Amino acid sequence: MSAYMTGIIIILCLNIIIAYSVFLPAAAGQLNLGAAGFMIIGAYTDAYLSSADEGLGLPIALTIPVAALFTGLVGFLMSFPILRTRGVYMILATFAFAEIVAGIVLNMEIVGGASGFPVTTHTELEVLLPVTVVVVLFGFYLISTRFGLSMRSIHDDENVSLLFGVNTHLVKVGAFTIGAFLGGLAGALYGHQFDYIEVQNWGILFSIYVLLYVLIGGTQTPWGPLVGAMFFTFIPEILRAIGDATGIELFTELRFAAFGVIIVGMMVLRPEGIMTRTFLELLFRKSIPKSNIKLS
């Protein structure tokens, strides 16, 4: 495999994990613009625990899970204030959370402050790829459970879910916490791929992109984050390849603008995301009786 392809697959895997981290809360109706905050906590916790020079030099088989669990714990504690907000206020609260995390880490000399922190244990895809597969399978599993059903019910109608006996608060805290755990996991894995971490990697733009993967992929099914992350990883590369091959300036110089146009187009054409329930039914089951489809 070429170094270029390996590089793309690494980015794809990290994008998929962080996409599930935002998707699971989103499936329960939570809009999370704090992906960067969870990445930072996971990345720095893992880096500090595992780095041989400036950190504790612990083995990554320990540090990666601990970093993810610690991020999950932070997410659990943060869920109490954040889940008091809704809709656009939740977007702002999660964004504020990520900014606070960035601000704190930038001022922590023990992890290098603004100059970043080296990660001494390098891994290739042998760790990242299997973990990504497990995360995807976990996403599908969780959504298929009654807990997942409760999450999706809350997304649609929290009050009615409550009347049917769903412990809505517990489920919402659970979804937020699991999302934080996966965000921390993505952050921890990132460091071992790129050998250096700095807070500036994970600003507001990062969080916006991740939320976009999820919304464009679709929040109704666990296919959504997978397709969304692929879309966001491959389309810019495809635009670049077209640009290189044709020499058309639009694709080389303006590929981010072209990408923006594609995103807006997707939102207009498929406002509920690419992978909707109905779309999956059409793909996998040919036999929806005509009489069951409302004509109006």
Add this chain to the structure above:
Amino acid sequence: MSNVLNLTSVEKSFGGLKVIDNVSFNVKKGSRTALIGPNGAGKTTIFNLLSGIYEVDSGNISLDNNDITQIPARKRINIGMSRSFQNIRLMPHLSTIENVMLGQHHLANSARENFFPLGLIKTNKWAKLAEQSLIEAGLDTYPGQVVSELPYGVQKRIEVVRALVSNPKLLLLDEPAAGLNSTETKELQILLEKASSSGTTLLVVEHDMNFVRNLCQHVVVLNFGRKIFEGTPDEVSRDPQVLEAYLGGNDNNAS
């Protein structure tokens, strides 16, 4: 026959306006009772008080002679009360079968049940039960289909099935026949009679007096938040106060 539900001097105001004014009535165990009255009479508010969405200002509600006035909304399904809604409140992004499985939630609320992959192992007992209930209700709808795409009349009846699968002692139905055509209304009636004959008590808000007459033995009439009459459907349709409430004084229609 004993009562499954007692309301004693229940009152509720919104912003100084008394919407439920000293309402008392009982629902006999195993009965099919109707709650009727012009629009704005307070019928839905009574249901919201019964299901715990609103707290009563004063008065008592008891189920099977236990005072439930202080029991939070989420726990009321555990003690045997479930409901449908005047405006459809199905989960639009869930399939038919998933909506019905939500109705089973309180029967399956252990850690083990919550983390069993229902959607991956499709032959599980909950899915089978849900499918069975849909078939019994004559809703041989494609079970994996998202409900928001189904016709109104089908959605309305799926709501009734969702409430029924929680095995309630008392089933509260808020205008279940509204918007149904005559075939669908007939099917709804058969479904409710079946539920009733297996022991579920029905309390039904409904404007369609034919439906009420066919289904219910007992009728409670509300007007402007007060109980103005109760009796058999025949007595109700002869009572001058009830006729007055529907035809005179206010301009509400008496459909």
